[in-house]
Amino acid sequence: xxxxxxxxxxxxxxIFGLVALSLFISFSILDICDLSTxxxxxxxxxxxxxxxxxxHPILALPASMxxxxxxxxxxxxxxxxxxxxxxxxxxxxNTGLYTINLMAMGMKTSLNVVxxxxxxxxxxxxxxxxxxMTWSRSVLLFVLVGILCILVYxxxxxxxxxxIRATGDSIAMVRASSINPGFTITVGLCLSNALxxxxxxxxxxxxxxxxxxxxxxxxxxxxASLIIGQTLFGRGxxxxxxxxxxxxxxxxxxxxxxxxxxxxxxxxxxxxxxxIVAVAIAAPSxxxxxxxxxxxxxxxxxxxxxxxxxxxHHA
Amino acid sequence: xxxxxxxxKTFNPGTINEKxxxxxxxxxxxxxxxxxxxxxxxxxxxxLFNAIAGSFITDEGYIExxxxxxxxxxxxxxxxxxxRLFQDPLMGTAPHMTIEENLSVAYLRxxxxxQSFWGRLAQDFSRINRKEKAFFREQLSLLNMxxxxxxxxxxxxxxxxxxxxxxxxxxxxxxxxxxxxxxxTAALDPATADKVLKLTRDIIAERRITCLMVxxxxxxxxxxxxxxxxxxxxxxxxxxxxxxxxxxxxxSLLQKFAEGAGQKLDNDRILLSR
Numbered sequence: 001x002x003x004x005x006x007x008x009x010x011x012x013x014x015i016f017g018l019v020a021l022s023l024f025i026s027f028s029i030l031d032i033c034d035l036s037t038x039x040x041x042x043x044x045x046x047x048x049x050x051x052x053x054x055x056h057p058i059l060a061l062p063a064s065m066x067x068x069x070x071x072x073x074x075x076x077x078x079x080x081x082x083x084x085x086x087x088x089x090x091x092x093x094n095t096g097l098y099t100i101n102l103m104a105m106g107m108k109t110s111l112n113v114v115x116x117x118x119x120x121x122x123x124x125x126x127x128x129x130x131x132x133m134t135w136s137r138s139v140l141l142f143v144l145v146g147i148l149c150i151l152v153y154x155x156x157x158x159x160x161x162x163x164i165r166a167t168g169d170s171i172a173m174v175r176a177s178s179i180n181p182g183f184t185i186t187v188g189l190c191l192s193n194a195l196x197x198x199x200x201x202x203x204x205x206x207x208x209x210x211x212x213x214x215x216x217x218x219x220x221x222x223x224a225s226l227i228i229g230q231t232l233f234g235r236g237x238x239x240x241x242x243x244x245x246x247x248x249x250x251x252x253x254x255x256x257x258x259x260x261x262x263x264x265x266x267x268x269x270x271x272x273x274x275x276i277v278a279v280a281i282a283a284p285s286x287x288x289x290x291x292x293x294x295x296x297x298x299x300x301x302x303x304x305x306x307x308x309x310x311x312x313h314h315a
Numbered sequence: 316x317x318x319x320x321x322x323x324k325t326f327n328p329g330t331i332n333e334k335x336x337x338x339x340x341x342x343x344x345x346x347x348x349x350x351x352x353x354x355x356x357x358x359x360x361x362x363l364f365n366a367i368a369g370s371f372i373t374d375e376g377y378i379e380x381x382x383x384x385x386x387x388x389x390x391x392x393x394x395x396x397x398x399r400l401f402q403d404p405l406m407g408t409a410p411h412m413t414i415e416e417n418l419s420v421a422y423l424r425x426x427x428x429x430q431s432f433w434g435r436l437a438q439d440f441s442r443i444n445r446k447e448k449a450f451f452r453e454q455l456s457l458l459n460m461x462x463x464x465x466x467x468x469x470x471x472x473x474x475x476x477x478x479x480x481x482x483x484x485x486x487x488x489x490x491x492x493x494x495x496x497x498x499x500t501a502a503l504d505p506a507t508a509d510k511v512l513k514l515t516r517d518i519i520a521e522r523r524i525t526c527l528m529v530x531x532x533x534x535x536x537x538x539x540x541x542x543x544x545x546x547x548x549x550x551x552x553x554x555x556x557x558x559x560x561x562x563x564x565x566x567s568l569l570q571k572f573a574e575g576a577g578q579k580l581d582n583d584r585i586l587l588s589r
Contacts, residue, residue, distance in 0.1 A: 159442070160439035162412070166420045169410060169411050170408060173409050174420070176399060176486065177424060178392065
């Protein structure tokens with residue numbers, strides 16, 4: 001693997017780690033399948049790139065987060081106030097966002113950052129050393145994602161954070177504790193979509209481009225990262241779980257980089273990620289099935305050796 | 316004081332599955348009253364609890380708690396004043412959170428719903444502090460189950476009895492104005508059920524909590540508390556207290572049931588639990 005590929009995999013892993021962290025909040029903690037992720041990620045990219053082009057690359061970060069919060073709020077509103085099933089609420093918002101995203105990009109399907117600098121350019125210009133020239137982007141992303149991880153971790157330890165965790169764990173207990181589950185779901189989805197929006201903005205500025213279809217399949221990719229993280233780093237302490245999700249995202253990017261190295265055509269990547277998700281989710285069941293079959297075969301063999309003839313009854 | 320006037324609820328009205336679950340029920344519970352409720356399946360006991368707790372709004376009628384009209388108050392608002400335990404010991408706690416975290420969420424009821432925006436924000440972003448930890452530890456030690464030394468353990472690792480005891484503690488950690496017990500010991504083994512029941516009696520007696528308890532055990536129905544209600548067909552068909560109650564035996568209670576309901580007793584569960 002060449003040096004540039006490793007660096008790109010690391011950078012992308014960090015950025016997409018935010019989307020995985022977003023799904024960690026909605027999928028793992030709130031137990032809600034938020035399918036608006038694709039559109040929300042694209043929204044973050046569209047808003048982020050549009051604001052960057054207007055000459056405000058730093059302002060683009062909070063702007064894209066705010067856009068994500070709005071999107072998350074609508075998704076939450078549909079399911080908490082109007083009884084729309086959560087999966088459907090996500091699909092509805094995702095569909096609507098397609099048009100919103102086009103509008104954010106001035107009804108164009110693609111936007112390029114030309115003539116203005118991005119946050120990566122600004123950060124790079126802080127120092128002139130050779131190390132900085134090659135690694136400034138990774139350092140910036142590392143610091144940014146690290147801070148966000150710690151903030152999310154700290155937040156989940158507050159009373160509101162605990163209420164959000166309880167909502168996904170036992171909604172009856174939340175109601176009994178005089179907490180409005182509609183409120184905690186709304187806060188949780190706003191937070192998770194803010195992270196998704198920010199990831200869109202970071203990738204838009206990274207590639208200096210936003211293209212209307214770049215969000216397609218994002219939810220599967222993020223889910224793959226999330227599951228890799230949870231499988232490898234377990235379900236122990238909250239901080240381990242959060243960092244595991246980011247690590248899972250980086251590992252996923254390295255798998256993709258490896259696939260690239262093995263000359264798997266880029267068109268096949270979506271299939272690769274779908275297979276990773278399916279395999280990772282199916283693994284525990286498959287393991288149990290193989291284990292049971294082995295035990296059964298062993299028991300039959302033992303009985304046969306003992307010569308009790310019991311196996312005829314079982315056959 | 317709980318006051319229910321003329322409360323009715325019909326499920327699936329106008330369809331073939333129409334079911335009158337509550338039929339113009341009126342009930343007055345004085346402060347410190349501890350009433351047991353018996354009745355066959357489908358008599359409307361759980362529906363009555365759901366109506367009081369606010370799981371749905373009644374079709375007609377009026378519900379008042381300590382002088383406060385709660386007829387249209389949302390469920391999560393009512394739960395600030397009303398504690399509730401279910402038959403399923405897994406329902407009242409969050410399994411993937413620690414004992415301490417569960418208690419901390421339950422303890423949120425301590426602060427009023429109507430506080431200033433900034434006060435609420437400060438509370439939302441505060442964390443469990445040492446004083447609260449000590450308080451939770453002390454409360455847990457009262458359960459006598461050794462849970463005070465396992466405050467960092469996930470609740471999902473506890474047994475059903477331990478979880479129900481914890482739920483009881485969570486429902487009463489902020490003293491409720493009314494406690495609803497919906498067969499809360501029915502799913503536990505006899506020894507554990509006795510233990511949880513004793514804890515329940517102690518807590519209720521010590522803090523004089525007004526309480527309603529559904530049971531299918533006729534002995535419990537007469538022994539516990541100071542009042543016995545019997546429900547049938549969405550109505551309260553029997554309401555005894557004082558001397559009349561103390562003179563009552565399980566047999567006479569069953570007799571009363573037959574009289575009150577005006578029909579032959581046909582519920583196995585009630586007969587078997589004599």
